[in-house]
Amino acid sequence: MITEKMFTALALAFPGTEQHPHFERIGFKVAGKRMFATYLNKDNTANIFLTPAEQVLFCKMDKKYIYPVPNKWGAKGATTFVLDKVKKEWVTEALLSAYNEIMYPKKTGI
Incomplete structure (x- = not known):
């Protein structure tokens, strides 16, 4: 089981990450850029903003x-992880993917 404290530590471990309120959630974003994950305490879930292709892989x-x-947002890759039930390694990998997509976006049309 991944607790709120554990998830927060995982998300904030990436350089330049900030924690902000986001409606009823806690949002995690790269400073000066967009959000890559949110956490909801009431049901211990995280929404991690993957690419649609990565979303397919994680959902499998x-x-x-x-x-x-x-x-x-789900159609764009936002993916819910039930933190009481999923492996910490999967969440860590998903956070890394979401963070990297913001920091090092893939250029298309080249």
Whole structure:
């Protein structure tokens, strides 16, 4: 089980990451850039902002506890992780992917 304290430590471990309130959630973003993850205490879940292709891969790992956010953000790659049920390694890898997408975006059309 990943606790709020553990998830916060994982997210803040990336250089330049800041923690901010985001509606009823805690948001994690790279300073001066966009958010890459949010945490919701009431159900101990995280939404991690993956690419749609990465989302497909992570959801295959555990379809019951890793799934697209059920709205337009989910269609863009926002993925819910039920932190009571998923492996810490998977969450760490997803956070790294989301962070890297912000820091080192892939250029298209080249």
